[in-house]
Amino acid sequence: MARRPTIKDIARRAGVSQSAVSFALNGRPGVSDDTRARIRRVAEELGWQANSAARALSGERSGAVGLVLARPAHTLGVESFFLQLVSGIQEVLSAARTALLFQVVEDIDAECAVYRRWWAERRVDGVLVVDPRTRDPRPALLGELALPAVMVGEGNPSRAEAAVSSVRADDAGAMTRILDHLHGLGHRRIVHIAGLPDLAHTARRIEALRTEAARRGLGPDRVRSVVTDYSDAEGAAATRRVLAEPEPPTALVYDNDVMAVAGIAVAAELGIAVPGRLSLVAWDDSALCRVTHPRLTALVRDTAGFGRLAAQELLAVLAGRPPAVRTSEQPRLEPRESTAPPAAHTES
Known part of the structure; x- marks a missing residue:
């Protein structure tokens, strides 16, 4: 060698x-x-x-930042969101000659353990923290370790997290756009097939759906959310359950593209025409949404741009700029063939 x-x-x-x-x-x-x-x-x-380990031991930067995903591993293989997010992050880090140290763990406790180990070993200069929780121990831990961080996807940073930068996503506004579309078509029975219940963005979407439904005079008997683990299996199972109800929904909103595609398959299996008897919306647009028949109405957002913004913010903090809150561009809804007015006999 x-x-x-x-x-x-x-x-x-x-x-x-x-x-x-x-x-x-x-x-x-x-x-x-x-x-x-x-x-x-x-x-x-x-x-x-330069030898990054030697540089770290001498008190210099390691030249790397970290990203830990605490999600079931089987839900990551086919979901396009993280691939696009990481591609945007890498675009910025590569230009800055900064490495990305990536790890998948089982839960939030394991994630915190990784941060402690990286800090002790001086493996990274800072971290990108994804999937903010409703009760999140990570900002306090990172503050205690004095490890620079950016919370990716935070909606409303609390005062306790003010020392940590964040990149915001307007989940409430996105849900409002989706409900505007479906309600405008005439749908009055809508179910949101949501993701993991302890994630802050899931809570924001559920709350936005509830608020917007109430504003239109629709109670929880007509518009509601059910939670899953984001996988196609749980998305399909949730779809079967709600479509088997005495008064099934006429529209379903899925928190990712994989579950939405699984929903189309379930509807076909049950002989339910899309969009004739059932309209479907996917939260994140992807190639899956555009090649499925019928093509899925989807929320379009620049996920790679979201990753670039997060990486830029972390590099700015590492360069000495105070923590800040930055907001990603507003998503838009792309209506396609999977949504239409409900059949007259299905609404009351």
């Missing part, structure tokens, strides 16, 4: 001492501008890179 070049190799080729190389590569005084330029040119020719 090829040996990695060392400071000693650079010193030998440049004709200087090892301490001069260290001064030049770490931006410290002690060498002339010409010597510094020559040393850096030699380092580049040799393909030298």
Whole structure:
């Protein structure tokens, strides 16, 4: 195997001492501008890179940021949201020559344990924290560790989280747009097939649905939410349950594209025409929504842009800027063939 070049190799080729190389590569005084330029040119020719572990032990930055996902692993393989989010994050980090350390864990306690280990080992300079919880222990822990962080997807940061940056998503406004569309078509029995109940954005969507339904004179007997784990299996099971009710809904809103596609399959299995007898809406647009027949009405948002915004905010905090709250662009609803006015005999 090829040996990695060392400071000693650079010193030998440049004709200087090892301490001069260290001064030049770490931006410290002690060498002339010409010597510094020559040393850096030699380092580049040799393909030298700083040892991130050694830099961390010396108190310098590790050159990496972390991202931990505490979700059931089987729900991540087919969901496009995180792939798009990470692609946006990586676009910004790659340009800044910053690595992304990624890990999937079972639950929030395991996630907190990862943060403690990364902090103790100086593995990362900061973290991107996804899936804010209704009762979230992570901001307090990260504040205690003094580990820079950005909460991704936070809706209303509390005073306790003011020291942590956040990137906001308007889940309430998005749900209002969806209900405006369905109510405008004439739907009065609507079920929201929601995601994990302890996530803050799930709570915001459920509350927004309840508020907007009440504003239109529709009670919980007509408009409500049921929770799942985001998987196609639970999405399908929830769809079967609500469609088997004496007064089934005429419209279903799914918290992701995978569950919405599973819902179309269940409707076909039961002989329920979409959109003739049942309208379907997916929260996040994806290729799945556009190739399914009928094509799914979906909420379109720039998820990769959301990731870019989060990464930019974390890099700004690492550069010394105070924590801030930034808001992503407003999502829009893209009506397609899966939504239509309900059949006359299905509404009362």
